[in-house]
Amino acid sequence: MTVITRFAPSPTGRLHEGHAVSAIRAHDFARDRAGQFVLRIEDIDGTRSRPEFVAGIIEDLAWLGLRWDALVFQSARLATYDAALETLKTRGLVYPCFCTRAEIAASASAPQGDIGPAYPGTCRGLSAEAIAARTDARCWRLDMGKALAETGALAWHDAEAGRVVADPMQQGDVVLARKDAPASYHLAVTIDDAAQGVTDVVRGVDLFAATHVHRVLQALLGLPVPTYHHHPLVVDAEGRRLAKRDGAPALAAMRAAGEDGLALAARVRQRLL
Structure with a gap:
């Protein structure tokens, strides 16, 4: 059976390092098993979803060196x-x-x-x-x-x-x-x-x-039941989980400051070893 994972952000703000960790975990879980990685944009919150945030998600993940096999929008379903x-x-x-x-x-x-x-x-x-x-x-x-x-x-x-x-x-x-x-x-x-054949759900323990x-x-x-992988959350210096609503530093800001996305992804992977 082909392993299929997904990363499913909502386009209601810019991605931060917590998102990067979750996306890398899901991406690498599939790639390490010759599987597929789905990017699903959960954009059915009409009052908060923005096209510019969709573009930002795609830009941020590409900056990290991640590639996906399918791009799906919930608004089409x-x-x-x-x-x-x-x-x-x-x-x-x-x-x-x-x-x-x-x-x-x-x-x-x-x-x-x-x-x-x-x-x-x-x-x-x-x-x-x-x-x-x-x-x-x-x-x-x-x-x-x-x-x-x-x-x-x-x-x-x-x-x-x-x-x-x-x-x-x-x-x-x-x-x-x-x-x-x-x-x-x-x-x-x-x-x-x-519907997308997800075999392994890799997401934060908050869910x-x-x-x-x-x-x-x-x-x-x-419906079929996938295997779940609820991973620890990324927290700040005070032990609080990173969140958009709390102003967690965005990946876009890191990029603008000269941060290298591939180097950031490498550091994330090293911490996960």
Whole structure:
């Protein structure tokens, strides 16, 4: 079987060294096994994605000496996500939610998950009549209880953690689509990894919790389960992970300052030995 990995950035800002490490890990994992490396641009956030950031991603990765075998844009796959959502609707596994983020955050009963407060289930039990009377649905949520009743116990393999038993209830009834976004990260990523034949998902450990949800969606949609490689994150001098929102130094700024991309990639690889 051909090994296929992917690097899947969102074009909402410039790449930083943390992105470089993840991209190099995924790229080299495939190349070391005579496999293929996919660059997937996750550009379905219409309010934040920018064409100039897409160009920047391509420029930065080329500067690092990385080459890809396929370039895929999520914005070209909206019909596929919609079809999957309709399938889940037909099976009664998703429901419309009318709650605002503020209402969810204010709910004292909502436990704090790794990706924020879990949804308290306010709209889960609404009658068909109540739903029909409203037109202001903000999103569609997966009924996690119903989903797990259908799938039963699930697990996946992580290269670092070994066999992991899925525990998606900690994330609650996750969002699969919003009125301003045709698919959530969870839905789009799960479908795309299968469609692009990804055998090994190489990504940061900050997404480990999301894999619990992805495993459920794989089971519900009859999709293959890749092997996961959740690697440590790059942190700054204070131990904080590098992030766009915190102003992590961009690769573009390093390049402008005279940094050599191939030399940077070589240093990253040396640290990974």
